[in-house]
Structures are given as C-alpha cells and as structure tokens.
Amino acid sequence: xxxxxxxxxxxxxxxxxxxxxxxxxxxxxxxxxxxxxxxxxxxxxxxxxxxxxxxxxxxxxxxxxxxxxxxxxxxxxxxxxxxxxxxxxxxxxxxxxxxxxxxxxxxxxxxx
Amino acid sequence: xxxxxxxxxxxxxxxxxxxxxxxxxxxxxxxxxxxxxxxxxxxxxxxxxxxxxxxxxxxxxxxxxxxxxxxxxxxxxxxxxxxxxxxxxxxxxxxxxxxxxxxxxxxxxxxxx
Numbered sequence: 001x002x003x004x005x006x007x008x009x010x011x012x013x014x015x016x017x018x019x020x021x022x023x024x025x026x027x028x029x030x031x032x033x034x035x036x037x038x039x040x041x042x043x044x045x046x047x048x049x050x051x052x053x054x055x056x057x058x059x060x061x062x063x064x065x066x067x068x069x070x071x072x073x074x075x076x077x078x079x080x081x082x083x084x085x086x087x088x089x090x091x092x093x094x095x096x097x098x099x100x101x102x103x104x105x106x107x108x109x110x111x112x
Numbered sequence: 113x114x115x116x117x118x119x120x121x122x123x124x125x126x127x128x129x130x131x132x133x134x135x136x137x138x139x140x141x142x143x144x145x146x147x148x149x150x151x152x153x154x155x156x157x158x159x160x161x162x163x164x165x166x167x168x169x170x171x172x173x174x175x176x177x178x179x180x181x182x183x184x185x186x187x188x189x190x191x192x193x194x195x196x197x198x199x200x201x202x203x204x205x206x207x208x209x210x211x212x213x214x215x216x217x218x219x220x221x222x223x224x225x
Contacts (some may be wrong), residue, residue: 002155033212043156043215053192057212090155098144100210103155 004104012110021107025093028072032074038087081111114139118216133219135202136184142204150199192223
C-alpha cells in the first residue's frame with residue numbers, strides 16, 4: 001500500500017457523459033500527478049499540481065481538467081467522454097516536485 | 113518533448129538467471145530516472161531510481177546504471193525469481209517539467225521455474 005488513495009475503483013459510463021476521479025495523496029505530500037494508462041498509448045502524464053497550483057501539463061485533452069484543493073486532495077474531471085477515454089487513471093504523489101512518486105491503485109474507466 | 117524507448121518488449125528467463133532491460137531517452141535535460149514494476153491489475157510500484165549525478169545504484173538483487181553521454185540507462189535483476197514476473201517500466205523526468213515522468217512502453221518479464 002503506497003498510502004495514495006483513489007476513488008472510485010471502477011467507473012462505467014456512457015459516451016458524452018462527465019465523470020470526476022478523486023485522489024488523496026500520502027500524508028505530507030504536496031505534489032500530485034495524474035497519469036493515463038491505456039493499451040495503445042502506455043502510461044502518459046496528464047497534469048501535475050503542487051500545493052494547490054498547476055505546475056506542469058502533459059498530453060491532457062481540453063475536455064479534461066483537474067484541480068488540487070486546500071486539503072491537497074485532487075480531482076480529475078473528464079467530460080464529453082469518448083470510447084477512447086476508456087483507460088486506467090492513476091494519480092501519484094510526492095513530497096516535493098523532485099521527490100519519488102508513489103502511485104495510487106488507479107481508477108478503471110470504461111466508456112460504453 | 114522527451115521520448116523514452118525501452119527494450120525488449122518481452123523477456124523470458126529461467127529462474128536464477130539475470131535479466132537486463134534497457135532504455136534510451138532523448139532530452140539531455142532529463143535528470144531523474146525511476147523504474148517501476150507493475151503486476152497485472154495493480155499500481156506501478158517504484159523499485160529503484162537514479163539521478164543524473166550518479167552512474168550506478170544497487171539495491172539487493174536490483175541495480176540501475178546510467179550513461180548520460182549516451183543517454184541510456186539499464187535495469188539489471190540478478191538471481192531472478194518467479195515473483196519478479198511483471199511488467200517493468202523505465203521513466204525519465206527533469207526539473208523544468210516538475211519531474212513529470214515520461215515512460216517507456218514497458219517490458220513484460222517472465223521468470224520460469
């Protein structure tokens with residue numbers, strides 16, 4: 001157990017819908033990263049927050065957005081969902097921006 | 113952006129043999145190189161990492177080497193055991209991008225008894 005929690009574990013929804021994935025970092029970690037894992041694209045970095053502020057952006061679609069709250073938990077919002085958005089979504093946390101990243105258990109999103 | 117290539121994509125070894133996985137990266141600014149192990153349906157688990165000011169690091173049966181000039185780094189697992197069977201990912205990160213990780217495509221390692 002890495003100490004990073006993610007909810008829900010599984011999510012099944014229809015195309016066009018909107019979902020919110022939640023991540024709680026390890027106690028004391030200020031940085032949260034979101035990654036998407038799919039069979040064809042592998043593990044891809046989406047976005048990073050540090051102490052409430054966005055710090056780095058990867059290949060994140062405009063339909064996706066995220067935020068980190070004052071209690072340091074983070075939410076990833078996915079809207080206008082398409083079949084291709086089906087994937088495992090992981091968050092990872094680290095103490096600081098250069099620290100080791102520990103992954104949560106992931107949320108498996110299935111879009112039908 | 114950074115491009116991380118990983119080889120081989122699959123690797124099968126006999127228990128007790130060594131396994132080597134190699135990665136190359138393209139961005140000379142990358143200065144942090146972790147390796148993750150992912151079992152089926154589980155989260156990636158950090159097993160070892162190395163920073164660019166170090167050439168080699170060892171932790172029991174696992175070692176990582178880094179060649180900054182050639183821009184490649186490798187994972188070495190000695191005395192492999194069946195429980196080492198998993199997918200292994202290399203990654204690269206750097207200061208200016210907040211250490212967001214760019215991952216290789218993964219190596220599926222199978223250790224047969």
